[in-house]
Amino acid sequence: EAAKAIADSSGPGRTSDGHAVALLANVGSGKDATAAASADAEGVGLFRTELLFLDRTREPGLDEQVAAYREVFAAMAGRRVVIRTLDAGADKPLPFLHQDGEPNPALGVRGLRIARQRPDVLTTQLAAIAQAAIQTDADVWVMAPMVSTVAEAAEFAAAVHAAGLPKAGVMIEVPAAALRAEKLLGVVDFLSIGTNDLSQYTFAADRQVGTLAELLDPWQPALLQLIAACGAAGKATGKSVGVCGEAASDPALAPVLAGLGITSLSMSARALPAVRASLAAHTLAECERLAAAVLDAEDPAQARKLVS
Ligand code: PEP
Ligand code: MG
Numbered sequence: 682e683a684a685k686a687i688a689d690s691s692g693p694g695r696t697s698d699g700h701a702v703a704l705l706a707n708v709g710s711g712k713d714a715t716a717a718a719s720a721d722a723e724g725v726g727l728f729r730t731e732l733l734f735l736d737r738t739r740e741p742g743l744d745e746q747v748a749a750y751r752e753v754f755a756a757m758a759g760r761r762v763v764i765r766t767l768d769a770g771a772d773k774p775l776p777f778l779h780q781d782g783e784p785n786p787a788l789g790v791r792g793l794r795i796a797r798q799r800p801d802v803l804t805t806q807l808a809a810i811a812q813a814a815i816q817t818d819a820d821v822w823v824m825a826p827m828v829s830t831v832a833e834a835a836e837f838a839a840a841v842h843a844a845g846l847p848k849a850g851v852m853i854e855v856p857a858a859a860l861r862a863e864k865l866l867g868v869v870d871f872l873s874i875g876t877n878d879l880s881q882y883t884f885a886a887d888r889q890v891g892t893l894a895e896l897l898d899p900w901q902p903a904l905l906q907l908i909a910a911c912g913a914a915g916k917a918t919g920k921s922v923g924v925c926g927e928a929a930s931d932p933a934l935a936p937v938l939a940g941l942g943i944t945s946l947s948m949s950a951r952a953l954p955a956v957r958a959s960l961a962a963h964t965l966a967e968c969e970r971l972a973a974a975v976l977d978a979e980d981p982a983q984a985r986k987l988v989s
Contacts, residue, residue, distance in 0.1 A: 718760075724760035725764075726948075730764065754813055758818050760819060765852070823849055941972045
């Protein structure tokens with residue numbers, strides 16, 4: 682029965698009583714975007730642009746960037762594409778932006794922080810995104826990684842708008858940002874929670890260290906509490922708050938996230954059918970009950986048990 686529901690699964694994300702939760706795909710290339718379109722993704726929730734920059738000793742030029750972004754936008758014609766500006770540093774080191782001798786790269790100049798030192802890299806990337814957006818009819822939203830303060834978010838939104846792009850958002854990857862979610866939504870149009878980094882920084886546990894998996898579990902109540910704060914801010918302001926980290930691809934967690942006020946889930950395309958089926962098996966009121974229950978749980982095991 683459940684397997685059949687998954688096999689039949691297509692169309693937009695909905696609870697059984699019709700509450701919409703957009704089901705989006707994480708992509709790194711035009712090829713990924715084409716696969717996501719075939720899997721009936723409602724759009725792209727995270728376009729990681731690092732792929733184009735990896736293993737380069739020099740920054741890819743404007744035209745090369747326009748071509749790469751256009752491929753993804755074209756594959757998603759008429760749909761939403763949330764494109765993330767360069768997330769260099771820590772687990773994604775880029776030779777041409779190499780930060781020499783940082784003792785602690787995960788806590789160093791990474792993500793949007795690099796734009797303070799190299800504003801030219803962000804300006805070129807935003808210009809390329811704007812050009813590619815004009816050449817296609819995707820609904821292009823732009824977001825920054827590793828944002829910690831409202832001032833950083835406001836500065837980023839101003840740069841996005843100056844490039845002629847209407848929709849600016851930020852990722853929630855740092856606990857400080859989650860705690861200020863409503864203030865952030867005062868200066869940007871949307872939030873997207875990167876649970877991989879948000880777990881890492883909340884639990885002070887390196888995401889690349891497998892032996893710390895228990896701390897990095899997306900069912901950790903402390904992580905879910907930060908997600909709840911973001912969902913509440915989204916409800917209060919009427920703005921979109923998505924999840925685009927690994928947590929978004931867990932079918933059992935999807936109703937919980939919907940109940941916490943999350944409006945979109947972005948994952949690898951192959952995870953979409955099971956998440957779609959899981960959402961469709963619950964009403965919004967059930968999702969909200971599950972959300973309240975997991976926030977009250979003692980630990981991830983109990984949270985899982987309450988939902989199963
Ligand atoms: C995250 O941190 O959860 C995220 C989606 O971004 P990345 O995995 O690329 O750091
Ligand atoms: Mg991240």
